[in-house]
Amino acid sequence: MSFPGVLDIDWNVMAPAVSLLITAIVALVFGLSARDSRGPAAVALIGVLTAGIFAVAHLFSGNESAASFGLRYLGDVPATALTLVILLGTAMAILVSWDQLERGGMGQPEYYPLMLLSALGAVVMASAGDLITLILGLEIMSLPAYALSAWRTRDRQSEEAGMKYFLLGAFGSAMLIYGTALLYGASGSFVYGAVAAALQGGNLTLLATAGGALVLAGLGFKAALAPFHQWAPDVYTGAPTVVVTFMSVVIKVGAFAALLRIAATVFPALQPWLLTALAVIVALTLVVGNFTALMQRGLKRMLAYSSVAHAGYLGLALLAANHGGVAAAAFYLSVYALMNAGAFAVLTLVTDASDHGDDLERFAGLGRTRPGLAAAMAVFMLSLGGIPLLGGFTGKVLVFQATIDAGHVWLAVLGIATSVVALFYYFRVIAYMYFRESSHAPHTFRSTPARVAIAVALVGTVLLGILPGWWHTLLSVGPRFLAGY
């Protein structure tokens, strides 16, 4: 009996993940002797850049169907592109943390290794071709994130955030694992494509659908789809802003990368109501996220709900996975990573060292006191709101077009209607920055690395708005993706 494909390791495919792992270990050891956290930050940044170079090299090698471990670890275009997005988000988080950790008295040396490991988990999730790899990635991603959320010692909110995230997250993981077991029980396989193939015409769709529903719930948890979004606002509010910069981008990308593959391959083979349920979840997410964000005064919490809302837009793309939704979602995630990380980066420069003071009032008059910062924030808000010339608009158009093509016209209408609601809360920030007089002392904290991160986000957001074609064309997936290889 042969055992094909177990040992076919393609190191080009693995290189980004391995670079991250090695860097994490090096940074950990290096951190033991470093005087402050900037040394490990530099190490981590170099590691992320190395991984990025590997990913770019692989992406442009044209080797579309590269994979390791018998399709269990994929190196196809979406995987590599989303890996790049994850690396980008991680790099920005590192830059934002650079000075901020010392400022907030959080400069313990384990910070950057944990962040890299979490990013590694997200990369594994994006590349996972089977459910076991997915679970492995999810856990690698989540565990460090729990610790990072509680990073601010002596702060009740931060501790609560870590604890809550862990407790609720454990449930999410449990659902995913149990769902995986049921899918395996029904199909006898873990590989997405094989699961889908085994279920075609099989008589075990019932068991498999229960499994699929649990997998959806478990991943929906990480992706913060309503009603599994409850943790997001609390954790975002409690966790240090620098950590939220990381989480809001990387964890979302990891979760959606996995969801996209499963939605494209496994879900269509299950009972049809599952997709209806997903549609309901998406609709709920859009409404809850946008309307609740409208009521927030604190910017961090507002951005937390806004991230829930964006999960809704990405959810639309999930429903249209077979109609260009994959490329649309990947594009949206790219823009989202830039604009959201950018917004949080600005936030870190405006709030106190303790992360307090994220109230809208703090942004009053920012247009006069810190014009550059305010302009950047305005661009991020406009892009999040989906205003033309910026990446957010292109992303929304792609997502809505895919949704309509997939036949979900009313969901697209709902998505667009809630986008209008979203404009209110994004514009409120801009209105405060430019139309209100400042009642606070001007913000004096400055950080060059954070500025670099903001600049990168700014350039990216505008670039993907004006010239989206090259990136979107790169992201298009073939039928093999949809069949799960």
Added chain:
Amino acid sequence: MTAAASYLPVLALLPFVVGMLVMFLPRHARNGAAALAGGTALAGVLITALLYPKVTDGAVLRQTWSWLPDIGLELTWRLDGLSWLFTLLVTGIGALVVLYARYYMAAEDPVPRFFSYLLAFMGSMLGLVLSGNLIQLLFFWELTSLLSFLLIGYWHHNENARDGARMALTVTGLGGFLLLVGVLIVGHVVGSFDIDAVIASRDVLMASPLVTPAILCLLAGAFAKSAQFPLHFWLPHAMAAPTPVSAYLHSATMVKAGIYLMMRLWPLMAGNDTWYYVVSLAGLVTFLLGGIAAAFQYDLKGILAYSTISHLGLITLLLGLSTPAAAVAAIFHTLNHATFKASLFMAAGVIDHETGTRDIRRLSGLLRHMPYTGTLAIVAAGAMGGVPLLNGFISKEMFLTETLAFHTGSLLDRLLPLIATLGSAFSVLYSVRFIHQVFFGPEATDLPRKPHEPVSWMRLPIELLVLICLVVGIIPNLSVGPLLRTAVVAVLGPEAPRFHLELWHGFTPAFMLSLVAMALGAGLYFALYRRLANREARDRPWAGRVRARRIFDGIMDGLFAGAGFITRLAGTVRLQPQLFLVVLAAVAAGAAPFAYHALTQAGAGLTLGNRPLTPISVPFVVVWAFGIASAAGAAILAKFHRLAALILTGGAGLAVCLTFVWLSAPDLAVTQLLVEIVTTVLLLLGLRWLPARVASKEDLERAKAAVVVRRGRDLVLALLAGGGMAALALAAMTRPPTGGIAQFFNANALEGGGGRNVVNVILVDFRGFDTMGEITVLAIVALTVFALLRRFRPAREVVGSTRQQRRQDAYDEARADREVGDTARDYLFVPRVVMHLLFPMITLLAIHLFMRGHDEPGGGFAAGVAMAIAFIIQYMARGTRWVEERLRVLPLIWIGLGLLLAAATGLGAWFFGRPFLTSAHGHVHVPLLGELSLASATLFDLGVFSLVIGATVIMLIALAHQSIRSARSGHSAEELEGATSAPGPERTPKLGGEAGGD
């Protein structure tokens, strides 16, 4: 052709580029900014004029840039007759507005910013009319909304300006999003966003069931932009903008964007029933209501705003009629309205500028002070009212002709000319009022400023526009005929009706209606004169009752109220309901397939499999009864008695362990047992730092009814979740395993991996890579736990000595022969010695487990855990400090070595030209120990061993250091605070190397 087409993007993008430059000019550079802006606009006019020969007779210029090729989206720059006309309007009036604004804006305003916005707006508008594709059009559409927000809110210290800007943005932005829906639907149906392709597919669209929503969405966007009822109310509020902005945006350009869109899509949609009813009715209502409202305004700009609404309604109505001749009239009136309304806005701005007020009740007899401006304004107002010899008259007459010529046989048919005449009468009324009240009558006495003529440069744009009104009004066919012809052909195609613009058609019915309207309007004015001139009258008496603003505010309030409701409904910050919701969702997810199956009977149902069940044996049942009871007890006691709960957890673990033995899985049993011991001990150590119990049994008894209900609910949910999982598991397990791989491993373990313990061979050889991943995860977990615990601060009440310690210390203190701490030191002396001596023995056991691992139960993991137990025992027996003074190999090094060893073993295979982690094996005879099987996998296993020890001990250290830290920081809470807030190296436990230590 292509060379000319390449000017199109230049035309659209030049204003943006110059706008950027202007932004960086110094704050007071009025002349520089105006010169740059004016130059850009004039360049635009020049390019537009030069391009005219290329678009006559229905020719189209196109230039395509690749943008989002995968969904067929390209940036297409497209110029035809209609776009050309609008381009001319945008650039031409833009140039005049720039000149006007240079003298209008005060020196203290940040003028470069104003011109920068204005240029960007011009660019967006040009982009809009030059877009050859609907998404691109939308793109610029939203941009015009955004820039109009900035322009209206330019004087942002003024609250009215802020409100007006916000409202304009909300309404037009909302319209833009609806337009997006419409465009996406059209694109979906037609398969392209290209305007030419879309228009060519009229039949496809008309046959689609989605045609009505598509038309409604597109129209909603156009109506919002062009201030059509019921989305008209933002325009009067936008009058808080600086007057040049009103003259530009609210007469000639932005409000015409909606009209442009309707004209653009006219060939696609005209004739459709939805289009006809919605467009013509909206136009009609807007035309009439706008006229009536304008008549009762007291603000000069308010009159003009409502009059704009009314005239836009007129154009919309014409487009709705769907006849070619009406479309011609619509295009012509668009042009005329732009000229006379822009000049009127400018004149109103001059009046405001020179007198300091725009209130028509305070203005009077101005003709004496500004005869020249007054005359210009009177001529322009005449055009607005439709006086012969002026352009407004001709298009107004064309409009009346169309209303008379239009016949579908409905009631609307007969009423249309009457309503049109009535609307025209109001248009005459407010024109007369504008002229009469402002320029005639007695001299005003209480004006804020002494009125006089403006500088002549400020008057020049008005002069030019009024001149156009006159020229078009007198020699229409010579002046504007060819241009109009070009635009009409672009909309209607080559079979467009031949029309001849003429001043005098004879005594036609339309001319009679026109006369009636003029007489009626003038008559009404003098009838209502007393009321209109009343200075104490309230603003907007009865026409103001249609207060869409209130509806808008109501909707806004409703929106926020709804948002608040959803927030309260869905947003709780308490963990318990959140967990409840999550478990509920999981149960629902698990139950849904069965509900679906029960409802539809689709596919096969779920039954138990046909695999034979193991016969029940009494001892096994007893073991499990014990296990289940322990688990349930642990869950219940967790809240009340943690120690008991922990011990019960151990009981449940033991049951699992026995099960493994029962089912002949010794390897698992050994590992489980060891893991059970380590976790229990670590948890016990952790318990020390948890606060005293938070709830008592009495709390449970005293619970209120609501609490009882809640707990009952939780119980039901828990039972559902647990029962459901058990049932699903049973269903899955009773099925025959699908294509198992166990046979393969059994057959190949010895031959391929060189070991008889199949489990171990799988772990370190067949699935070595998985194990590699797992130990990496373990290392991460250990570090995470360590990081978390290091940052953990125990509750105040548990800091300091335990009760037992205090009692012992008190005992010591009471005796003369004992020092404080003696009893505690000698506590459990004999067991401690025994435990101390256990270290070498356990080490031996660990080595044993490790060495035999490849063939018999044991292996690196079990050995590592066993070794960790040895360390734990030492910590417990001798205390943290004693151990750490002697600890030579530090946990981080254990972890690092473990990972390195595992990875190196894998990499080692490369040197032999084999894939990563390929193992080699052989047997060695070692004296004393006998035959040993040695595989390269053993090295790998050694890595696992090392890592497990490191991971366990690092967690142990993290816990143990709590005691050192709090002992150091003293017993009082205040001291604790002080100590924790002062970071120092002494708090870092000894982890690896000198650097991490002291």
